[in-house]
Amino acid sequence: MLLDINSYIGHWPFKQLKYNTCASRLETMNRFGVDLSVVSNLNGIFYKNTQSANVELYNELKSDIQFSSRFIPFAVINPIYAGWMDDLENCITKLGMKGVRVYPQYHDYSITDPGFIQLVKVCRDRGLPVTIDMRMVDSRQRSWMDIPVFDYNAPVKTDIIFREWNLQNIMPVIREVPDARFIIVNLANSIRLNIEDLALIRKADVVFDTSGRSLMGDDTLSELLKRFGSEKFAFGSHSPILDYLTGLLRIESMNGSEADDETKERLRSGNARRIIGI
Amino acid sequence: MNRRKFIAGTSLSTAGVILTNNLPGCSSVEQKGKVSYDIMKDVMKYRKIDAHCHPQDDLVKQLEIADRLGISKMQISNPVTNFSGTESEGPDQVRMHNDVVLNAMKKFPDRFIGFFTLNPNYRKESVEEINRCVDLGMAGYKGYTQVKVNDPLYYPIIEKLTDLKMLVFMHTFCQLGMAGYRMKYDIGRFPNTTLPEDMVEAARRYPEAMFHFAHIAGGGDWEYECKMLKECPNIYVDTGGSNNEENIIDFAIKHLGEDRIFFGTDDCYHHGVGKILASDATDAQKQKIFFDNYNNVLKKGGHNVA
Numbered sequence: 001m002l003l004d005i006n007s008y009i010g011h012w013p014f015k016q017l018k019y020n021t022c023a024s025r026l027e028t029m030n031r032f033g034v035d036l037s038v039v040s041n042l043n044g045i046f047y048k049n050t051q052s053a054n055v056e057l058y059n060e061l062k063s064d065i066q067f068s069s070r071f072i073p074f075a076v077i078n079p080i081y082a083g084w085m086d087d088l089e090n091c092i093t094k095l096g097m098k099g100v101r102v103y104p105q106y107h108d109y110s111i112t113d114p115g116f117i118q119l120v121k122v123c124r125d126r127g128l129p130v131t132i133d134m135r136m137v138d139s140r141q142r143s144w145m146d147i148p149v150f151d152y153n154a155p156v157k158t159d160i161i162f163r164e165w166n167l168q169n170i171m172p173v174i175r176e177v178p179d180a181r182f183i184i185v186n187l188a189n190s191i192r193l194n195i196e197d198l199a200l201i202r203k204a205d206v207v208f209d210t211s212g213r214s215l216m217g218d219d220t221l222s223e224l225l226k227r228f229g230s231e232k233f234a235f236g237s238h239s240p241i242l243d244y245l246t247g248l249l250r251i252e253s254m255n256g257s258e259a260d261d262e263t264k265e266r267l268r269s270g271n272a273r274r275i276i277g278i
Numbered sequence: 279m280n281r282r283k284f285i286a287g288t289s290l291s292t293a294g295v296i297l298t299n300n301l302p303g304c305s306s307v308e309q310k311g312k313v314s315y316d317i318m319k320d321v322m323k324y325r326k327i328d329a330h331c332h333p334q335d336d337l338v339k340q341l342e343i344a345d346r347l348g349i350s351k352m353q354i355s356n357p358v359t360n361f362s363g364t365e366s367e368g369p370d371q372v373r374m375h376n377d378v379v380l381n382a383m384k385k386f387p388d389r390f391i392g393f394f395t396l397n398p399n400y401r402k403e404s405v406e407e408i409n410r411c412v413d414l415g416m417a418g419y420k421g422y423t424q425v426k427v428n429d430p431l432y433y434p435i436i437e438k439l440t441d442l443k444m445l446v447f448m449h450t451f452c453q454l455g456m457a458g459y460r461m462k463y464d465i466g467r468f469p470n471t472t473l474p475e476d477m478v479e480a481a482r483r484y485p486e487a488m489f490h491f492a493h494i495a496g497g498g499d500w501e502y503e504c505k506m507l508k509e510c511p512n513i514y515v516d517t518g519g520s521n522n523e524e525n526i527i528d529f530a531i532k533h534l535g536e537d538r539i540f541f542g543t544d545d546c547y548h549h550g551v552g553k554i555l556a557s558d559a560t561d562a563q564k565q566k567i568f569f570d571n572y573n574n575v576l577k578k579g580g581h582n583v584a
Contacts, residue, residue, distance in 0.1 A: 015501070018525050026311075032556075033315035066310060138521040140453050140497035144460050213520035216546060240524045245317060246552030252317045253346045253548065 002248075003036040003072075003269040004029070005276075006131075006185040006209045006236030009057065010042030014143035017042075017240045022060050022067050028244055029070065035269070037071055038099065038131075038276070044076025045106045045136070051087040058095040072276060074099040074131060078107045079115035085122070092126060098276055099129040099183070105147055105163065106136070111172045120173060124180035129275050131183040132173075134212060135164045137241060138188070166190035171197050174204055181205045181275050186238045187212030191219060202229055207275045209236025210247035210267070221250045222258035230263045234272040320555055321348050325569040327576075327583060328352040328550070330447075330492060330518040330542030333382040333390070341389055347551050349543075351583055353572075354379055355393035355420035357449065367424055369403035372396055376407065380414055391581060392416040393447060397424045398431040408438055417581035418444040418490075423468035427489070428479040436480065440487040443579035445514075446480075447490035448472045452498040452506075459502070474506035481510040488512055488575060493544045495519035495553065500526050504533040514575065516542030517567070522549035527557035527567070536563045540572045 009020050019028050029037055044053030054075045061067045075091035077084050077100050091097035100123055104111055123130050166189035174182060178200060191214055210233060215221050235251055237244050251267045331352040334340040344352060356375040358367050372395060379392040394411035396404040419439055425431050427448050439446050450472045455463035457473040481489050489512060494500040496519030507513045530539050543550030554564055576582040
C-alpha cells in the first residue's frame with residue numbers, strides 16, 4: 001500500500017497550480033499507484049477563518065463516493081483565531097478529519113504561543129497528529145505579497161532575515177508537548193539537531209515526510225533512517241506545490257542494504273498509518 | 279437551536295458518519311482506475327545525460343547515485359563561486375578549479391564530460407585557458423558571476439566558443455530584485471549574475487552561438503525565466519536545482535518547446551529525475567529532455583555520446 005502523507009487541494013494565490021482538486025488529485029494517484037492521500041485545503045492558509053476551508057474540503061470530499069475511500073482529510077486550524085476549539089471539534093466529530101495542519105508563519109504566531117500549545121495538547125488528548133511544514137514554497141522565488149524574508153525596516157535592505165524554518169525552529173513545541181503526535185513535512189532546510197533534541201525526536205511520536213529538498217548529500221534518506229530510525233519517515237509529496245514522485249523515488253531507489261522490504265513498507269504506508277491511527 | 283441550524287447540523291452529522299464509517303483503505307468501494315506503477319522501471323526506461331553537475335569530493339559515491347537513477351553521463355564543471363567573498367578569482371584559481379574537473383575526467387573518462395570555467399576579466403589568460411582545456415578534451419564552458427554574459431568582455435569568449443561549436447553555459451538567476459521586476463528589493467546577490475534579459479541580449483547579438491541558461495529549478499522564478507527566454511531559439515535551459523515544483527517541466531515545454539530543455543540536476547539527483555517523470559510530458563518528450571536534446575548539441579562539437 002502507498003499512502004501520501006502530505007498533499008493539498010486548493011489554491012496558492014501567487015501561482016497557478018495543477019491537480020489541485022480532489023478529482024484531479026485522484027487521477028494523479030491512480031496514474032502513479034497511490035492508494036491513499038492525506039489532504040487538506042491550501043485555502044486555509046490564506047483565509048482568516050480557516051474553518052471555511054475545512055468545510056470546502058468536506059463538501060468536495062462528499063461530492064464523489066470514491067473520494068471518501070481514497071482521501072484522509074486534515075483540518076487547518078489557527079489557534080489564535082476565535083472559535084478554533086469549536087472548529088476543531090466540528091472537524092473531528094462532523095467533518096471526518098483525522099489530523100490537523102498548522103501554519104504558524106502564515107498565521108503569524110510563535111511556535112510556543114500559548115494557543116498553539118493548547119491546540120497541540122488537545123490534539124494529543126484526542127489522538128490526532130499535528131502537521132507542521134518546514135516551509136510551503138521556496139522563498140527565493142516567492143511573490144512580493146508572500147510572507148517577508150527581509151527586514152524592510154532595517155537601515156540596510158540587505159540585512160536579510162531568513163524566515164524559512166529548519167528543524168530546530170520546530171523543536172520548542174515538541175519539547176513543550178513531547179507526548180503529542182507530530183508530522184513534520186517538506187524538510188527543506190537543516191535537519192541537524194543537538195544530542196538532546198535528537199534523543200527527544202527519537203523518543204517522540206514524530207514522522208517526517210520524504211518530500212523536502214534536504215534529503216540529499218550527507219542527509220540522504222538512507223542516512224536519515226540510521227540517524228532518526230526507520231519508524232520516523234513516510235512517503236509524502238507536498239503536491240501540488242512540489243512534484244508527485246521525488247519523495248517516492250527517494251524510497252524506491254534505496255538498495256536492499258539501505259532499506260529492506262519491511263522498512264520500505266513502513267515508509268510506503270506503515271508509519272503513516274500508525275501516526276494517523278488508521 | 280433554530281430549524282436552519284438543526285438541518286445544517288443534521289446533514290453534517292449524517293455525512294460525517296458516512297465519512298468516518300467509510301474509513302480510507304477499508305472501503306468496499308473499489309480503487310477504480312488505479313494502476314500499478316513501478317517507479318524504478320520508469321526511471322530506467324530513459325537514457326540520461328545530466329547537463330548540470332559538479333564534481334563531488336567522493337566521485338565514486340556520486341557515480342553510484344547516478345547509476346541507480348540511470349544517468350550514464352554527467353557534464354561537470356567547477357566554477358569559482360567565491361561564496362565567502364574572500365576567495366581569489368584570478369587565473370591561478372580558475373586553472374586550479376578546472377584541474378579538479380580534468381582529474382575527474384581522467385579517473386572516469388566514460389562518465390564525465392568536462393566543462394571549463396574562466397574569469398573573463400582576464401582576457402589573455404582566458405584565451406590561454408580555453409586552449410589548454412580544449413586540448414585536454416573538455417567539451418564546453420561554464421561561467422559564473424564574475425561578468426554578465428552580455429558584457430563586452432564576453433564577446434571574444436562567445437566568438438571562440440561558437441567557432442568550437444560549444445555551449446556558453448552560464449550560472450543564472452531571477453527573483454525579486456533581479457531580472458527586471460521589483461528592483462526595490464535588494465537581496466544581496468552578486469551584482470554580475472546573468473539574468474534572463476542579459477542572456478537574451480547576448481543571444482540576439484550572437485544568433486549563431488548556443489547558450490545554456492542554468493537550473494530553472496534552482497530557486498529562481500521559472501515562469502518569468504521561461505517567458506523571457508521564449509523568443510530566443512539559441513537559448514537552452516536545464517531543469518536542475520532543488521526547487522522541484524510540480525509544473526516546471528510542463529510550463530517549460532509549453533513556452534520553450536520540447537527541444538530546448540536539458541535534463542539537469544545541479545547535484546539534486548532525485549529531484550532532477552522525479553520532476554520529469556511526474557510531468558505530463560510524453561515518453562518521447564521525456565526521452566528528448568533526458569538525453570537527446572543535450573546529446574544533439576554536444577554532437578555539433580563532436581562530444582556526443584554514441
